[in-house]
Amino acid sequence: MNNIFIFLIIFAIISVFSSSGGFWYKKSRGKRGAKGDRTFDVFEKNKMIWFQRVQKTHQIPFYGIEEVFNVFPFFSDYNEIKSWLIKKNISSKKIDLILLTLKHYEENFMKYWIEQERNLLIAFDKINLPQSQRAIDFLLLYYNLFLDVFQEQMVNCYIQKIIPAIIGNVLEEDPQKIIHGQQNNDYKHFLHQKIEEFYMNLNNDVQIIIQQLYADINRIRYTNSSFNQSEQNQQSYNFNEQASELGKAYKTLGVDEQISDQELKTKYRQLAMEYHPDKNDSHQAKEKMAKINAAYDLVKKVRNIK
Known part of the structure; x- marks a missing residue:
């Protein structure tokens, strides 16, 4: 589901x-x-x-x-x-x-x-x-x-x-x-x-x-x-913004929305192995890892992954 x-x-x-x-x-x-x-x-x-x-x-x-x-x-x-x-x-x-x-x-x-x-x-x-x-x-x-x-x-x-x-x-x-x-x-x-x-x-x-x-x-x-209690236009703006952010999150993780929860976790671990500060101490890697974590947190929240 x-x-x-x-x-x-x-x-x-x-x-x-x-x-x-x-x-x-x-x-x-x-x-x-x-x-x-x-x-x-x-x-x-x-x-x-x-x-x-x-x-x-x-x-x-x-x-x-x-x-x-x-x-x-x-x-x-x-x-x-x-x-x-x-x-x-x-x-x-x-x-x-x-x-x-x-x-x-x-x-x-x-x-x-x-x-x-x-x-x-x-x-x-x-x-x-x-x-x-x-x-x-x-x-x-x-x-x-x-x-x-x-x-x-x-x-x-x-x-x-x-x-x-x-x-x-x-x-x-x-x-x-x-x-x-x-x-x-x-x-x-x-x-x-x-x-x-x-x-x-x-x-x-x-x-x-x-x-x-x-x-x-x-x-x-x-x-x-x-x-x-809000105006419909404001709701539409919030909705579009949230949907856009979710799409960006999947793109950051390099996966599509059809991916299973287990495959998502595996992909995150692979990215962490590549960009985690303990493995890669470059400034670019730190920024990339921060974006990966933010994207993963958003997708987990939407999917209700514990």
Whole structure:
């Protein structure tokens, strides 16, 4: 959540003067105006960027099939499974049944994905942020967490457990080989159990994301309460100045804002080894070390690093 915490400062003023509502949920239902069109484009582009970076090829356990999941949000055409079944001389009837069953599960998962996406978008609307670029960037951090947890459930539950069971059931494989270690080695019971597990885990993950969103926004607004007695122009000046100082701090440390806390600490130690007065007693080194310390202190404060 480091990136999200950094955005708390960026949102210091914007959240106070928000006025729009209902946009994200309406967007998901295709109700958007000219400004909404631009936001929709950014929203869709983000999906493409996210999907480009995910690992798409995964092995189907027991069968060793390397299937490609290249259909957003994380589905497949099952071409590799089909090719494998054909090479094994499986009847066309059984191949069709396997592929139809896989597509049936995908349809159900897609319906649930849409439902959970709607829950998240409604949560976005409830915090009532403006339709600014910074607001969009902020909310997309949480949306990407949603995409991440969906992919995780697809890999851990669907790819690792459900797909092998579907293939094994149609091919009449011994359940002990495919779903060993389960209390009930019946394919039908196992598949029902894993589907329920998928739904429950995804719902829990989305609720955690929403709770984190609300907690971060409440923290922003609590922090900003002292600004409410000031003029908006003065607030904007303070915000821009603070954001600028934070950017300078990262530049002084020679890192970008995406760096992890541990990597940041490692980078600071490296700089200290190079410029600390005990290692380098030149005047330039002392000045450099002072700037490094000031920058590191600011970044630590923003990230709440102890």
